[in-house]
Amino acid sequence: MSSVAPPAPAGPVVRKKKPSGTLYRGREGMWSWVAHRITGMLTFFFLFAHVLDTALVRVSPDSYDRIIETYKNPIVNLMEIGLVGAVLYHALNGIRIMTIDFWFKGPNYQRQMLWAIVGIWLVVMIPGSYFMIIHTVENLFGSK
Amino acid sequence: MSVEFDEAHPPMIEVPRSMPPRRVPRTSRGNFELYAWLFMRVSGMLLVVLVLGHLFIMNILDGGVQRINFAFVAGRWSSPFWQTWDLLMLWLAQLHGANGMRTIINDYTRRDTTRFWLKMLLYAASGLVLFLGTLVIFTFDPTI
Numbered sequence: 276m277s278s279v280a281p282p283a284p285a286g287p288v289v290r291k292k293k294p295s296g297t298l299y300r301g302r303e304g305m306w307s308w309v310a311h312r313i314t315g316m317l318t319f320f321f322l323f324a325h326v327l328d329t330a331l332v333r334v335s336p337d338s339y340d341r342i343i344e345t346y347k348n349p350i351v352n353l354m355e356i357g358l359v360g361a362v363l364y365h366a367l368n369g370i371r372i373m374t375i376d377f378w379f380k381g382p383n384y385q386r387q388m389l390w391a392i393v394g395i396w397l398v399v400m401i402p403g404s405y406f407m408i409i410h411t412v413e414n415l416f417g418s419k
Numbered sequence: 420m421s422v423e424f425d426e427a428h429p430p431m432i433e434v435p436r437s438m439p440p441r442r443v444p445r446t447s448r449g450n451f452e453l454y455a456w457l458f459m460r461v462s463g464m465l466l467v468v469l470v471l472g473h474l475f476i477m478n479i480l481d482g483g484v485q486r487i488n489f490a491f492v493a494g495r496w497s498s499p500f501w502q503t504w505d506l507l508m509l510w511l512a513q514l515h516g517a518n519g520m521r522t523i524i525n526d527y528t529r530r531d532t533t534r535f536w537l538k539m540l541l542y543a544a545s546g547l548v549l550f551l552g553t554l555v556i557f558t559f560d561p562t563i
């Protein structure tokens with residue numbers, strides 16, 4: 276910064292007030308919306324594939340069993356955990372959106388509610404992932 | 420985790436950085452957008468039970484995905500309860516997801532023709548999923 280003041284602009288000086296922050300942009304409200312949008316799209320595309328693969332039960336037992344085999348692959352199983360996590364976030368945050376919309380105090384607590392659903396998400400996902408992995412591991416090593 | 424604000428310059432909600440609004444005919448749509456908004460919330464509430472229940476039963480309960488095959492599907496769809504569950508879930512999830520995707524297309528497309536064709540693709544894909552999914556649930560034959 277130069278210590279010499281630049282020439283004052285003609286006309287009344289308009290001070291551009293810098294707010295000390297924004298209530299939405301770059302904060303919890305915006306990022307929870309970004310995640311809601313991405314998880315919703317992901318689920319939509321998966322649903323398309325999933326209805327098509329399930330439709331194979333109408334073709335033959337064998338073609339259905341073969342496509343379902345891909346879901347049992349350990350790598351695909353990890354992706355399924357990701358899908359379950361995405362849907363769970365979308366569902367919990369959807370409940371949060373409805374609470375903000377319909378409960379008169381909802382907007383005041385939108386931030387606390389986000390941390391609450393993140394907490395619920397962890398409490399469900401940790402044992403959930405464990406069981407999903409265990410089923411696959413047991414199947415892999417023939418202990419079941 | 421509270422955020423301190425400067426009293427003199429309170430936080431604000433900034434104007435969206437999105438494109439200027441398209442000119443939408445003022446009267447032709449009636450209350451469609453209101454009903455669509457409400458449908459997202461009503462269907463969302465039902466999907467919490469239907470989708471999270473589905474994910475829990477299919478991926479976590481008993482042997483998870485490892486136990487799923489043609490015989491498993493045949494057993495489930497011998498019950499009108501699960502047929503109704505799956506039919507309801509199919510229609511609500513596809514309509515909810517399609518309406519969400521319609522919002523996303525409206526948000527990001529700039530040219531009228533791009534918007535039009537993306538929506539046609541969306542409606543065609545949605546029609547296919549609803550038709551095929553419904554057909555499979557109603558015409559499933561465990562003896563093929």
Ligand code: HEM
Pocket residue numbers: 311312314315316318319322362365366367369370372373456459460462463464466467470471512513515516517518519520522523
């Ligand atoms: C599991 C229960 C679910 C709940 C509680 C839920 C709730 C919601 C809510 C409240 C909205 C916001 C609507 C708005 O802003 O007007 C929404 C948007 C959306 N949902 Fe869901 N939903 C669920 C399941 C699904 C499923 C299964 C799909 C995919 C097929 C999906 C795809 C979407 C999409 C694409 C959007 C639009 C996102 C956006 O505009 O940014 N949702 N959901």
